[in-house]
Amino acid sequence: MDPLALAGAFATIVGLLSNFKAERSGSDLSDFMQWLHEQHQEHIAQAISQNKALSTELSTLLATKHDELVTKITAINDQISCVAMQIDGFSGLAKILRPSPALSNQAKSILRQIVESGAKFVMEHKLGTGNPAEFIFIDGATGKVQYDEPQFINEDFETLVAMGLLRLELASKGSRRFIPSRAGAEYVKAKNNG
Structure with missing residues (x-):
């Protein structure tokens, strides 16, 4: 074909x-x-x-559960849009159909922490205590992502994924795994040098 x-x-x-x-x-x-x-x-x-x-x-x-399937389809759409934005002739169309949202200060901080940690990925750990989720560095670093606006943490991670600065994988039990992308590392480097 x-x-x-x-x-x-x-x-x-x-x-x-x-x-x-x-x-x-x-x-x-x-x-x-x-x-x-x-x-x-x-x-x-x-x-x-x-x-x-x-x-x-x-x-x-x-x-697959409805919410999980919607998340997967959204991730596909986001990835296709991010790839299309890098290709001449399609970048304008991708930006019109899927404009990049602005990054909050917290989102910028999250991305910087993940990239500079050297971790291969960050794993979401939902706490059953009513406290906000933790995002733990895995493979290459220890500790967890620090943030101070828990009500916007999901929005910030979703924005970073939508912009192609992080990649999203779903773990077997539904937890999310956030992986730094090359574009994310370049974004942090440019901000540090700018």
Whole structure:
């Protein structure tokens, strides 16, 4: 399959999956296939039914909790936008469709701490005590991210991910893992030198 067709097929399936989950609470492949037929997407439904590996992967995604799936789809969209912003001809479109939010002082501090720590990533640790979550340096550093506006901590991490300054991975139990990106390291270096 040529690169344009491959990219189009992936984008189409992810887009349709996103629309399905926005409209319905169905969590299995048969619900999705029925919805595809209702949306006059018979060619996509046929392609899915003819490809066992694709059917299996979609079944797994559809079984994911709604909030977790939305987080994953948002992360895909953010990553595509960040990549597109680096490519001539697509950067303007990506900036219009997904403008970069401004970084708060706390977000800048979080990014600086993570990059300068030398840790490979930061792991979110939710406390059952009612206290705000801790973000612990893992592999290469010890300690935790210091912050003083707990009500905005999630927004700040989401903004750093949306801007491509951190990467987000979900751990097996739903905790988030934030990984510094090259763009994030360059941002911190530029701010330190500026």
